[in-house]
Amino acid sequence: MDFDLNRALNVLQTDADWIGLRQVSETTTTRYVRDGHPQSNHRHQTQGIMVEVLAKGQFGYAATNRLDQESLQAATDRAYAQAVATAPWAVHSFTTAVRPRAVGQYQSPIQQPLELINVADLMQLLTQVCATLKVCEQIVKTTALAQTVETEHTFVSSNGSSVYQRFFSINTDYGVTAQDGTVIQQRTDNGMFARCYQAGAEVLDPQAVLDRAQRIGEQAIELLSAPECPTTTTTLVLAPDQMMLQIHESVGHPLELDRILGDERNYAGSSFVKLSDFGTLTYGSPLMNITFDPTVPGELATYAFDDAGVPATREYLIQEGRLLRGLGSLESQTRAGVPGVANFRATSWNRPPIDRMANLNLEPGDTPFEEIIGSIEKGIYMESNSSWSIDDYRNKFQFGCEYARRIEDGQLTQTLRNPNYRGITNQFWGNLVQVGDRSTLGMYGTPYCGKGEPNQCIRVGHAAPVCAFTDIEVFGGHG
Ligand SMILES: [Zn+2]
Numbered sequence: 001m002d003f004d005l006n007r008a009l010n011v012l013q014t015d016a017d018w019i020g021l022r023q024v025s026e027t028t029t030t031r032y033v034r035d036g037h038p039q040s041n042h043r044h045q046t047q048g049i050m051v052e053v054l055a056k057g058q059f060g061y062a063a064t065n066r067l068d069q070e071s072l073q074a075a076t077d078r079a080y081a082q083a084v085a086t087a088p089w090a091v092h093s094f095t096t097a098v099r100p101r102a103v104g105q106y107q108s109p110i111q112q113p114l115e116l117i118n119v120a121d122l123m124q125l126l127t128q129v130c131a132t133l134k135v136c137e138q139i140v141k142t143t144a145l146a147q148t149v150e151t152e153h154t155f156v157s158s159n160g161s162s163v164y165q166r167f168f169s170i171n172t173d174y175g176v177t178a179q180d181g182t183v184i185q186q187r188t189d190n191g192m193f194a195r196c197y198q199a200g201a202e203v204l205d206p207q208a209v210l211d212r213a214q215r216i217g218e219q220a221i222e223l224l225s226a227p228e229c230p231t232t233t234t235t236l237v238l239a240p241d242q243m244m245l246q247i248h249e250s251v252g253h254p255l256e257l258d259r260i261l262g263d264e265r266n267y268a269g270s271s272f273v274k275l276s277d278f279g280t281l282t283y284g285s286p287l288m289n290i291t292f293d294p295t296v297p298g299e300l301a302t303y304a305f306d307d308a309g310v311p312a313t314r315e316y317l318i319q320e321g322r323l324l325r326g327l328g329s330l331e332s333q334t335r336a337g338v339p340g341v342a343n344f345r346a347t348s349w350n351r352p353p354i355d356r357m358a359n360l361n362l363e364p365g366d367t368p369f370e371e372i373i374g375s376i377e378k379g380i381y382m383e384s385n386s387s388w389s390i391d392d393y394r395n396k397f398q399f400g401c402e403y404a405r406r407i408e409d410g411q412l413t414q415t416l417r418n419p420n421y422r423g424i425t426n427q428f429w430g431n432l433v434q435v436g437d438r439s440t441l442g443m444y445g446t447p448y449c450g451k452g453e454p455n456q457c458i459r460v461g462h463a464a465p466v467c468a469f470t471d472i473e474v475f476g477g478h479g
Contacts, residue, residue: 003067005049005156011069014076016053016060016083018096020157021072022307023049024349031119032145033126041123048349051075055083057093063350091335096159098330102309106165109297110200114148114168117201122146125206132210133176135217138224141177144213145194146170146204149447161309169300169459170203171196171447174213178220185417187220187402189213190241190384196300196445196459219403222415228476229404229419235379235433236421236472237372240442242401243464245385247362248449250425251283251290252460254394255317256451257328257336258355268451269392272425273323278338281323284429289363290318292327292341299359300445300461307353310342317341317360321429328355347456354452359445359461365435372434372468379407380474382419387478398422400478421474428469436465 005021012019025047032040048065049072060083062075129144151167172195175188189195189212197203238246254271258264273281294303294312303312308330317325326332328340332355344353373381387400404419405412445461 005154008069008072009156012073012076014053014080016055016080018054018099018158020052020099021049023154026151029148031122031126033130034143035141036127036130038123050349051079053079053083054094054096055080056087058083058086058090061352098308098334099157100309101159102161102163102305104163104304106304108168108198110168112201114150114200129174129209129213132213133174133217135221138178138180138221139176139217140179143175145173163305165303167198168200169196169198174216176217176220178224180224183224185220185223187216189216190444196447197298198300198302199298223417226415226417229416229474231475233471233473235376235468235470236474237379237381237466237468239383239466240464241384241444242382243362243467244444244462245388247360247462247464249388249390250394250397252357252360255327256355257326257332257340261332261336267453272393272395275336275338277323278326282321283318283323283426284321285432286320287365287432287435288318288321288429291361291363292317292358293361294358296359299443299463300459301358306342306344307346308344312342315341327357345458347458351456356458357460361462362464364438364441364465366437367434368437369440369466372436372466373407373412374410376407377409381405381407381412395425418476418478421472423472431469431471432467433470434468440466
């Protein structure tokens with residue numbers, strides 16, 4: 001980034017009490033192959049600067065994609081006018097305490113730089129993935145996607161902040177549709193959500209990718225002749241790639257302080273959690289330990305500072321089943337009077353930061369996979385999300401998965417198709433009876449967490465072990 005933000009900041013004229021400049025530059029490449037034919041092969045770039053000012057206790061925002069002093073001054077004037085105009089209707093009056101001075105750097109850990117990826121080789125690999133997915137004629141559709149994102153963030157402020165963060169991420173998704181008469185089944189590499197990591201080209205190890213593609217194709221065929229998941233109440237074992245969505249929807253969203261404060265009621269919804277619940281509510285069983293952890297190397301939403309300049313630290317949101325803190329930035333913490341985390345994030349240069357999940361993880365327990373399955377007389381094991389539905393208060397939910405197996409007398413047996421389960425958030429987490437050890441841990445992420453008006457679609461990471469829940473309603477069909 002050639003534009004000198006510090007120099008620009010020093011020259012800006014404003015009566016604001018505080019000013020911050022956040023420059024973001026992002027390059028995304030998308031390579032997508034369907035049935036062996038290239039569908040997309042493009043590169044997208046965006047860059048600009050968000051000006052944030054504090055005046056009369058209010059924040060004002062204005063952005064520009066023209067990197068010159070005149071445009072930046074015009075944005076500063078607009079941001080200032082906005083802050084002053086909103087002051088008479090303020091819900092809270094802020095001070096610079098919610099924009100601490102931050103100085104530091106961060107770069108995603110990568111083994112092989114993304115620029116080493118040769119486009120022709122990558123398209124060749126994705127074409128091979130499609131060929132490998134098609135294990136027989138009953139596979140009627142194959143898809144292979146690889147997307148890379150490089151993002152540079154620079155933040156400077158009038159109270160001396162200077163932060164530079166550089167992110168590299170890569171996500172892949174491989175999937176098939178299999179058909180036998182009227183029976184249609186989908187199987188993918190990770191359900192509705194791609195595998196997303198802060199990583200480099202090492203993620204595209206051809207042998208590992210093709211091995212997974214082979215298994216996806218074979219399991220789709222297996223599902224075509226499998227019986228429907230029965231309707232019953234039983235012990236449910238969830239793989240990490242479904243735990244991911246379970247954590248995201250029934251722990252992450254309801255704990256966002258801005259939702260609880262009502263900011264998101266129009267659009268993303270509210271929460272069953274009340275401010276008085278922090279420190280007292282039993283959210284789940286004593287085996288439930290949820291951390292907000294933007295410090296895990298390679299997980300998708302790892303960073304050193306959030307967009308308010310707060311250093312990223314690992315914090316327990318739920319410890320031994322008890323709710324301790326919310327997903328709330330310094331601004332939300334100040335308004336709500338409850339502890340929060342460094343989670344103030346904007347999706348790009350043209351959006352203000354809001355309360356987001358980052359990496360939200362379920363900490364591993366000490367039970368190996370074989371021991372979890374071995375201890376269950378009757379149950380069902382499910383993998384990979386295929387559908388989800390949860391109410392505005394994040395209380396009652398119903399999720400569908402791609403793939404299931406029966407558990408009988410401590411063994412994984414028959415494959416089942418169209419598995420679903422439903423529950424009520426607190427009851428469900430209260431029934432968490434076994435948490436897998438570190439060897440069962442899976443790390444995933446999604447670039448598709450949506451929230452905010454105008455919409456902000458942001459990257460989040462989730463890691464979880466295999467988990468078992470008792471007395472869960474399961475059923476078959478397309479849920
Ligand atoms: Zn979300």
